[in-house]
Amino acid sequence: MKKLGLLAMVSGIVGILIASSFSGPASAGGADCKHAKLDTVLVKTACAAGGQKAAKDAMKKWMKDAKKQQADLDCGTCHSKLAPAYPLKADGMQRFKTLGGK
Ligand code: HEC
Numbered sequence: 001m002k003k004l005g006l007l008a009m010v011s012g013i014v015g016i017l018i019a020s021s022f023s024g025p026a027s028a029g030g031a032d033c034k035h036a037k038l039d040t041v042l043v044k045t046a047c048a049a050g051g052q053k054a055a056k057d058a059m060k061k062w063m064k065d066a067k068k069q070q071a072d073l074d075c076g077t078c079h080s081k082l083a084p085a086y087p088l089k090a091d092g093m094q095r096f097k098t099l100g101g102k
Contacts, residue, residue: 078092
């Protein structure tokens with residue numbers, strides 16, 4: 001009987017460990033970023049700090065500045081779709097870099 005109690009306790013601890021490994025800072029602001037590989041400092045840093053929501057905010061802010069160079073810039077200029085996966089158009093990354101994105 002004692003052994004069974006110990007077993008329950010151990011599996012309880014393992015459960016807590018598993019649960020807490022999913023609640024790190026990256027998911028604190030919601031879902032993680034979807035792009036498997038992040039090549040920009042801007043998005044990579046934002047994703048690490050606050051998940052996809054932070055990346056979205058960072059992009060919005062960055063786009064505001066980039067609009068000074070290209071007034072008709074829109075999320076759809078570089079992304080073929082928006083939430084939840086934000087896939088890039090073939091030239092999305094190139095445009096980002098051309099506009100001074102890092
Ligand atoms: C000039 C091109 C460009 C524009 C305009 C742009 N993006 Fe992006 N966006 C990118 C690139 C390039 C990446 C990938 C960054 C990387 O690989 O590190 C990205 C990544 C993202 C991501 C991260 C996706 C993920 O889950 O991995 C989000 C969210 C995002 N963009 C939202 C937006 C929103 C919202 C707008 C409009 C306000 C916008 N973007 C406008 C180029 C652009």
